[in-house]
Amino acid sequence: MSLLDYFRSSKTSSASLAKERLQILVAYERSSSSQPSYLPQLQKELLLVIQRYVDVSQDAMTINLEQNDNQETLELNIVLSERRRN
Amino acid sequence: MARIIVVTSGKGGVGKTTTSAAISMGLAKKGHKTVVIDFDVGLRNLDLIMGCERRVVYDIINVINGEATLNQALIKDKNCNLLSILPASQTRNKDALTQEGVGKILEELGKEFKYIVCDSPAGIEQGAHLAMYFADDAFIVTNPEVSSVRDSDRILGLLASKSRRAEQNEEPIKEYLLLSRYSPERVKSGEMLSLDDVQEILSLHLLGVIPESKSVLLASNSGIPVILDDKSDAGQAYADIVARYLGENKPHRFIDDKTGFFRKLFGGK
Numbered sequence: 001m002s003l004l005d006y007f008r009s010s011k012t013s014s015a016s017l018a019k020e021r022l023q024i025l026v027a028y029e030r031s032s033s034s035q036p037s038y039l040p041q042l043q044k045e046l047l048l049v050i051q052r053y054v055d056v057s058q059d060a061m062t063i064n065l066e067q068n069d070n071q072e073t074l075e076l077n078i079v080l081s082e083r084r085r086n
Numbered sequence: 087m088a089r090i091i092v093v094t095s096g097k098g099g100v101g102k103t104t105t106s107a108a109i110s111m112g113l114a115k116k117g118h119k120t121v122v123i124d125f126d127v128g129l130r131n132l133d134l135i136m137g138c139e140r141r142v143v144y145d146i147i148n149v150i151n152g153e154a155t156l157n158q159a160l161i162k163d164k165n166c167n168l169l170s171i172l173p174a175s176q177t178r179n180k181d182a183l184t185q186e187g188v189g190k191i192l193e194e195l196g197k198e199f200k201y202i203v204c205d206s207p208a209g210i211e212q213g214a215h216l217a218m219y220f221a222d223d224a225f226i227v228t229n230p231e232v233s234s235v236r237d238s239d240r241i242l243g244l245l246a247s248k249s250r251r252a253e254q255n256e257e258p259i260k261e262y263l264l265l266s267r268y269s270p271e272r273v274k275s276g277e278m279l280s281l282d283d284v285q286e287i288l289s290l291h292l293l294g295v296i297p298e299s300k301s302v303l304l305a306s307n308s309g310i311p312v313i314l315d316d317k318s319d320a321g322q323a324y325a326d327i328v329a330r331y332l333g334e335n336k337p338h339r340f341i342d343d344k345t346g347f348f349r350k351l352f353g354g355k
Contacts, residue, residue, distance in 0.1 A: 013276025018232050019283045026239050026287055033243050 035065050046076065054080060088196035091203045092221035092259075094245075096237030098208030100229045101266040104302055105324070106205035107135045108313040109225070112328030114169035115313075118200040121160065123172040123191075125217035126207035127183050130174035136163065137309025138171055147175035150187030156194055165314060170199070174213075181212065188216045210244060220250050223260045223331075226290060229267045230279040235287055242288070263290035264327060267298045270343040281341055294327035296320055297340040 043063045050056055056078055064075040093106045103124075110122035123146065124132035133139040138161045144154035149172075156172075163169035172191075175182070195202050206217035218224065224245050228238045245259050246252055252259075265281055272278040281295060301318030305311060313328070315321040319340060326336045 015273070015276050015279050015283065018279055019286070022232055022235055022279075022287055025236060029236075029239070030243070033240075 039063060039065060050078060056080060088192075088199050088202050089223060090192060090196075090221050091201060091223045091225060092206055092218040093203060093225045093227060094206040094214065094218055094241055095227040095234065096208065096210065096214075096241040097229075097234045100227050100234050101264075101296070101302070102208070102227050103132050103135050103205055104306065104312060105225065105227050105264060105266065105296075106132060106203050107311040108321075108324035109328055109331070110169060110201070110203040111163070111166060111311040112313045112324055113201045113203070113332075114163070114166045116328060116332060117168065119168050119198065120201040120203065121170045121172060121195055121199045122203040122205060123195075123217075124174035124205050125183070125213045126205065127174045127213050128176065128179075129207065130176050132171065132205050133161075133173045134309060135306055136171050136311060138163065138173075139309070142173045145173045145175040146188075146191065147182045149191060150182065150184060156191065165310070183212055183216055185216060185219065189220060192220050210240070215244075215248065218245055218249055218259075221245075221259050222251075223262065225262050225264050225293065226288070227264045227266055228284060228288070230265060230269075230273070230281075230284055232279075235279065235284055238288060242290075261290050262293040262331070263288060264293050264296065266296040268295045268340060269298045270341060274343040292338070293330055294323055295338065295340045296323040296327075 043061065046063070047056070047058065047061055050061070060079040060081070062077045064077075066073045066075065091109070093102050093109070095102050103126075106122055110120050114120040122132065122136070124130050125146075126132070127147065130145075133142050141161050144159035146159065148154040149156055149159050160170040160172055163171060172195075192202060204217040204221065207213040218241075226238050226241060228234050242261060245261060249259055251257065263285070265284060268281070269278055273280045281292070285292065297319050299312075299318060299320035301315050301320050302312050305315055305318075305321075312318060312321050313324040316325065323340055326339065329336050
């Protein structure tokens with residue numbers, strides 16, 4: 001590392017970018033690996049059924065399975081678009 | 087009771103075999119009867135790193151298939167008579183490695199050895215699965231690099247769900263971090279993930295940091311585990327790791343940049 005680098009290095013560090021990317025990715029992968037494998041397929045099929053009646057986009061739906069001590073909750077979140085609601 | 091250690095990482099090329107060779111030699115040098123097993127069927131390399139490649143006659147698949155006894159397949163290390171090596175098969179298909187077969191071998195080895203070190207292949211296929219399945223302790227070898235940290239996290243998930251201890255609801259596998267190919271200088275200049283960065287994601291018990299070192303290549307060139315090169319930084323790092331694993335209190339080294347201000351100023355190496 002030369003004198004010039006010494007003053008330059010603090011601006012943007014690629015290591016902090018790496019850490020940020022990793023944190024997001026690992027958090028996502030941890031949550032998806034703990035869910036049952038049928039969940040993506042279930043989401044796809046539910047979306048198809050809903051789309052027959054309402055116009056919803058692919059990313060307007062989130063599905064989540066939560067496990068507590070004595071119960072499981074399947075949470076389905078669908079955001080309907082403003083203009084299509086009447 | 088023997089203690090089974092798996093050396094694993096998910097990603098290839100991070101130093102699993104180097105680590106397996108070093109720590110098994112370290113444990114044996116400390117007076118513990120140790121065996122190191124190569125689980126990389128089809129791509130064996132532990133024999134080369136241990137310098138016993140020309141003495142391989144039988145391998146783990148021969149033992150599983152009943153074509154040789156364990157004692158016929160085990161190779162006594164030439165540097166330390168408390169250490170034995172069980173090589174992987176080079177030619178046969180990897181499905182020959184069965185859970186039942188591996189279980190039997192480990193049980194038999196457990197009667198004679200104090201530590202059984204399982205050198206896992208990269209990936210998450212059968213060989214990697216069986217290397218970790220029976221483990222009591224897991225040494226997670228990670229490089230300060232995005233793909234390695236991600237794969238290590240994935241392996242931690244598998245250890246917690248697909249191992250014998252997990253399946254039988256026993257106490258979970260003890261997981262330790264070995265951060266290898268670490269360069270404090272590059273960490274300081276913001277080019278490399280720091281130990282703290284890696285720990286923020288993996289949060290494991292740190293067994294040691296192994297610095298990026300020329301001595302690792304030199305050791306593999308000559309087929310002598312790097313831990314025997316006690317003048318080298320990597321050799322010392324592994325010796326510390328073995329000591330810490332055995333419960334000795336060794337302060338961590340090789341984490342901070344020791345390069346002086348003037349060297350930096352003039353760009354010297």
